[in-house]
Structure formats: structure tokens, C-alpha cells
Amino acid sequence: MIPIRDINPSRTFPAMNVTIIVLCSIAWLYEWGLSQKVIITIQGQVNALEVFIREFGLVPAKVLEKPYTLLTHMFLHGGWFHIIGNMWFLWVFGDNVEDRLGKFRYLLFYLSAGLSAALVQTLISLLFGGGHVPMVGASGAVSGILGAYIRLFPHARILALVPVFFFMTFMELPAAVFIGLWFFIQLVNGFVSLPLVGIGGVAWWAHIGGFLAGYFLIDKFLGRRRYYY
Template structure:
């Protein structure tokens, strides 16, 4: 399922959400310009390499602004565009930024734990997926009944369907969990960091309860 838009208008302009999209896009264009050797060095320095985490702790932050392919960056930024503005609107600018970063760090730590369990601790991880999964967890908690217009496969075709957020995001996290379990024996070969998605989602779902806007903004 591919989200097209949500029918859940925001009351404010999503400055932070848009800024994250712009920063990730600029960094991706920088990555594209690098030759293969320079790109590998860049990814190993600023991606999250679990075996190097204790000496390069900054990677928990930097990895969430890098991406590995055009499909990776486009998919992540599109999901962030569709769902992030409403979460920012509810939390406020600075609170949303803190929520996003903490979700990404939490996702990175969970994926790091799984990497050590599966012997894939030397494979670098990049992507905003973990942080964006946290945003999806927050969206599910805050707006479970919001309507999502999505492209849904129907036999050999794609059709537009309006789906409640609780169903769309619920199906999304179920797919992440299934894929994570199925691919766990092959984690040493690299691929999608499914447990960053899973971990980020549950971190965000829990964290949003602490970050909800009270009677003030910051």
C-alpha cells in the first residue's frame, strides 16, 4: 500500500518536517556525486556501524539523514511528508524535532542489538526509516481514525482506496514484523533494517505519550 495523502489538515506550516526532508535530500544528492570509494568511506564514517558505535557514538544521529538508493530516499521522504506534518502540528516545532531524533536513535539502538545477535555488526545502516517509523507510531496513537488515501493492489492493478489510519499503519507494522522474522537468518547479508522500522515504531508509539502538547508550546 502506498499512501497518497491523509485527510487530516494541519493548522500550522510544518517547518521542521519540511526542513528534515530538505536536509536528507541535499545529503542524498551529495552522496550521488561521490565515486564508489568515497561513498563507501562516507557511509562507514556517518552511517551506523554497530561494531564501531562505542567509538563513534555520533553515528546514532548522522545515520538517519543518509540513504542508500533513490527508492530509499523517495519512499522515506514521501511517508514523512504524508504523516509528519500532523504530528508536528500536535507537538509543536521543537518538541517534534526532539521526538523525531529520539525515535531515530531508539530505532538505531534496537537495530544495533539485533545486528550483534545476528553477526551483522560490521554492516553500516543508513536511512531515516527508524525515525519515520516513530512518526507513524505517533500518528497511529494521535489520529487512529484519520482517513488515508492509498494505492492498494487489487489483483494485477492498483486502485485508490480511503483507509482508516489504524488499518493502514496497522498493516504496515505487521508487514515489517513478518519481514523482520523471515529475513532474520539472512541478516548477515545486509538488506533492509526491518528491526529499525519495528523498533522505531514502538519507540514512537510509547514516546508520544510523553511528548503530547500540554497547555504550552516550545
């Protein structure tokens, strides 16, 4: 399922959400430039992007050695579809969450969800043999935004492209249905992929951890100000 837009206007311009999208996009363009370069070492030629990812991506086995990667990995991505998909979901759902939290608290919430997602994926990777596989992407933090959205706006309508047999069709779905189905897919893939954690792929448990963090943390960030639609 692909969200096109939510029918849930926000009252303010989502300046922080746009800033995050711009920063991630700039970081990706920098990565893309590095992918065309090589570094000469004693061992031979090494792709510059690989070196960069090893330094700023989150490697679970080295998280204590490089704790800054818990933050930096959220702004890096592994490909065009990866960056476009994450930023599109953030664009569709992030504005309303920022509208409720305000800009500064939205940033703190976004980073908190991303950190929670990273810690969950790190634990899973260490337990199932993926400790040396670098992790990059905003997916965990974006999943936290989805968790907050379903908590705050369960009845908001989402216009989405939905597969029906062999065709894609436009449908309006309640946020609770759209995001609930999305989360169910993450859970299924998360459990199915456990034996494959050591070879990399999608960090399903970052999605799961980020979503749950967002769902349960949003009330803490709102304090007494709760809005449910």
C-alpha cells in the same frame, strides 16, 4: 501500499518537517556526487561513497567508537527509492504530528524515535551476525512518526494505492488500518529476515523499534496535552 495523502488538515505550516526533508535530500545529493568519485589509497582505488558511509553510517560493531553515527546515519540513504520512499511517508504523516507537538518538540521526538530504532537494529545486528554491516536511512525515525500518528489520529482517512490481485487501486483507509497493516508487514519481514541480517538488506528491526518508540513516547512528549481523533 503507497500513501497518497492523508485527509487530515494541519493548522500550521510543518516547517520542521520540511527542514528535515530538505536536509536529507541535500545529504543524498552529496552522497550521489560521491558515488561518481574514487579515492586513491595504498591498497588501491576505493569508492568515495563507500568511505563516507563507513565513516558516517551506523556500523553496530563500532557504535561505541563512533557514537555520532547514531545521529548522522538518519540523514543518509542508500538509493533513490530509499530517499524518495522515506521522505514521502514523512511528508504525508509528519505534518500532523508536528502540528500537535510544535516544532522543537517534534524535532526531539523525531530524533528520539530514530535513536531508539538504531539501538534496536544494533542489538539485532550484533546478535545475528550483522555487526559490520553499515546502516543508513531515516526509516527508523519515520516509523516513529507512523507510531505517533496511529496513536493520535487512528480514525483519520488515508488515500492510498492498494494492490488488489494484479491491479493497483485507490482506496480510503482509516489510519489504524493502513498503518496497522504496514506494521504487520514489518513484523513478518523482521522475523523472516533474522537469518539474513549478516548480509544486509532492509533494516526491518529499525522500523519495528522506531514504530514502537513513537507509539509509546508520544504521550510523554505531549505531557498533559493529549489529542485523539
